[in-house]
Amino acid sequence: MADRNPIDELPAGARARLRRSACPKWVAPMLATLKEEPFTRKGWLFEPKLDGERCLALRCRADVQLLSRNQKRLNDTYPELVRAFRSQKAERFAVDGEIVTFEGDVTSFSKLQQRMQVRHPPEELLRKIPVWVYAFDLLHFDGYDTRQLPLRNRKELLQKALDFKDPLRFIEHRETAGEAYYREACSKGWEGIIAKNGDSVYVSARSREWLKFKCTKEQEFVIGGYTDPKGQRIGFGALLVGYYEAGKLAYAGKVGTGFDEETLRRLGRQLAQLETRTSPFAAGPSPPRAAHWVKPKLVAQIGFTEWTPEGKLRHPRFLGLRSDKRPEEVVREQ
Known part of the structure; x- marks a missing residue:
C-alpha cells in the first residue's frame, strides 16, 4: 500500500485553505516582535528561541x-x-x-x-x-x-x-503556559522563547502574531567605525556601533570586548577595506572624534546589560557578525 499523503490527513477546513502552487524560489521570512513580559494564553504555542x-x-x-x-x-x-x-x-x-x-x-x-x-x-x-x-x-x-x-x-x-x-x-513546542516555559528557558541559559498564535497564517513581515521574549539583552547593530588598538592588541581597539532611526544611523556606543585574536585580524582586514573619510553617524550621542570611519555595511550581534539614559550600551560585548541581515533593517529593539 502506498504511503498516504499527509495533506489528506488535514481537517477538511484546513485543506480548503490550500492553494496549488509551483515550487517557490524564495519566501521572505515571518519575523517576531520583541516584547518584555511573557504570558500564559490558551491557543498560543511556545518554542525555544534558538541562537x-x-x-x-x-x-x-x-x-x-x-x-x-x-x-x-x-x-x-x-x-x-x-x-x-x-x-x-x-x-x-x-x-x-x-x-x-x-x-x-x-x-x-x-x-x-x-x-x-x-x-x-x-x-x-x-x-x-x-x-x-x-x-x-x-x-x-x-x-x-x-x-x-x-x-x-x-x-x-x-x-x-x-x-x-x-x-x-x-522544533518542539509547549502549549499555553508561556510564563513557566520562559522561567525554565532562562534557568537553562537559553536565549529566550518565541510565542506564536496557533491560529496565525504565515506572512512575510514582522508580526505581533509571533512574539519573542529574551532572557538576555542582545541585538544586531551596524558597525560605523573603530578605534586604534592599544598596547599588545592587534587589529583594532573597539567597534563603534549604531542602529537606524528615521533613516539615520544613531550612535549607540563602543564595543571593545568579546574578540579573540583571529576575529581581531579578520574583522580588522574587513574594516580597513570599508574605510571612509566621513562619519556615518547622524543621530544619537556623539561618537569619539579619534576614530576610523567605515561604510555601514557590516552588522554585528552585540550583548549588553542595559541602555543608559543617554541612549548608549552598558557593558557591550561582541558576539559575532551577522551576514543574514541588511544594515538598513537594524533598529533599536529595547
Missing part, C-alpha cells in the same frame, strides 16, 4: 537550495544540511528553520561563527563544529502553498512531511 542563523530550505525535485533571511545561498557553507534535505522522500517543499551549533546544551551563535564564515568547509571543521537545522514551519508542500493554513496545522503537516533524523530536527 543561530535563520534558513529557508527549498526543494524542487533534485534541486535543493538553502537561503539566509536576506537571500544569501548557504549550500556551500552547510553541505551536510543540503544532503539531509536531498535525502528526504518528499521532493517539493519549503521549510523555515534555524541552523545552530551547541556549546554544551545551549545553542551558540558565537561558536557558529566558525562555520558561517567558511565556504566549502573541510572535513575537520565539519567534525569540530557540527551543525543541526531545527525546522519550525512549512510554507509549501507537494505542489501546495501552505501559508494560509493555521500555524497549528502547518506544524502537524511539517512533522509528517519530513523524516526527522540528525542533522534535521523538528
Whole structure:
C-alpha cells in the first residue's frame, strides 16, 4: 500500500485553505516582535528561541537550495544540511528553520561563527563544529502553498512531511503556559522563547502574531567605525556601533570586548577595506572624534546589560557578525 499523503490527513477546513502552487524560489521570512513580559494564553504555542542563523530550505525535485533571511545561498557553507534535505522522500517543499551549533546544551551563535564564515568547509571543521537545522514551519508542500493554513496545522503537516533524523530536527513546542516555559528557558541559559498564535497564517513581515521574549539583552547593530588598538592588541581597539532611526544611523556606543585574536585580524582586514573619510553617524550621542570611519555595511550581534539614559550600551560585548541581515533593517529593539 502506498504511503498516504499527509495533506489528506488535514481537517477538511484546513485543506480548503490550500492553494496549488509551483515550487517557490524564495519566501521572505515571518519575523517576531520583541516584547518584555511573557504570558500564559490558551491557543498560543511556545518554542525555544534558538541562537543561530535563520534558513529557508527549498526543494524542487533534485534541486535543493538553502537561503539566509536576506537571500544569501548557504549550500556551500552547510553541505551536510543540503544532503539531509536531498535525502528526504518528499521532493517539493519549503521549510523555515534555524541552523545552530551547541556549546554544551545551549545553542551558540558565537561558536557558529566558525562555520558561517567558511565556504566549502573541510572535513575537520565539519567534525569540530557540527551543525543541526531545527525546522519550525512549512510554507509549501507537494505542489501546495501552505501559508494560509493555521500555524497549528502547518506544524502537524511539517512533522509528517519530513523524516526527522540528525542533522534535521523538528522544533518542539509547549502549549499555553508561556510564563513557566520562559522561567525554565532562562534557568537553562537559553536565549529566550518565541510565542506564536496557533491560529496565525504565515506572512512575510514582522508580526505581533509571533512574539519573542529574551532572557538576555542582545541585538544586531551596524558597525560605523573603530578605534586604534592599544598596547599588545592587534587589529583594532573597539567597534563603534549604531542602529537606524528615521533613516539615520544613531550612535549607540563602543564595543571593545568579546574578540579573540583571529576575529581581531579578520574583522580588522574587513574594516580597513570599508574605510571612509566621513562619519556615518547622524543621530544619537556623539561618537569619539579619534576614530576610523567605515561604510555601514557590516552588522554585528552585540550583548549588553542595559541602555543608559543617554541612549548608549552598558557593558557591550561582541558576539559575532551577522551576514543574514541588511544594515538598513537594524533598529533599536529595547
